[in-house]
């Protein structure tokens with residue numbers, strides 16, 4: 001069954017503290033107040049198919065991006081894709097440190113990963129990765145240590161963002177989401193089984209964070 005394109009998850013009403021960098025970014029972009037939404041769990045169909053291209057750069061998109069920032073903050077995430085609050089649209093937000101521990105904040109619409117010069121010559125970096133849609137679980141995953149996405153800002157202007165460190169991982173992880181891929185889909189069999197059985201146990205015990213769908 002295909003859910004409707006616009007499907008707002010239930011609102012989260014507790015534990016929301018917005019990082020000053022995110023607050024500033026939202027103010028500068030003249031975003032409306034956002035509402036935190038519950039984060040979709042692995043298994044929700046909206047996470048497992050490619051999202052739709054964004055073609056309208058108006059108030060609805062601004063509200064969506066505001067809701068995404070606030071949802072990311074409620075869940076203490078460093079990045080969030082629209083389908084993680086149940087919305088079928090190619091956009092993600094981030095507030096994530098790069099290799100020099102500087103937090104970078106932004107929103108990217110219709111992102112596509114583009115090759116970075118020299119990337120193929122640099123060995124991939126293995127690090128622990130986690131996802132708000134697979135709450136509480138982490139697994140080591142190798143990814144290129146530098147990444148660049150090309151897309152649009154929330155007004156439709158062309159935008160490129162390049163990142164290293166955790167930001168490189170985040171740009172790849174979030175673009176994957178919009179293509180219907182979770183990081184666990186990139187894990188080898190045994191690691192995947194470990195993460196999934198641990199998640200199942202967490203779900204059956206009702207041990208999900210307050211911001212998670214199903215909690």
Ligand SMILES: [Zn+2]
Pocket residue numbers: 130131132133173177
């Ligand atoms: Zn994720």
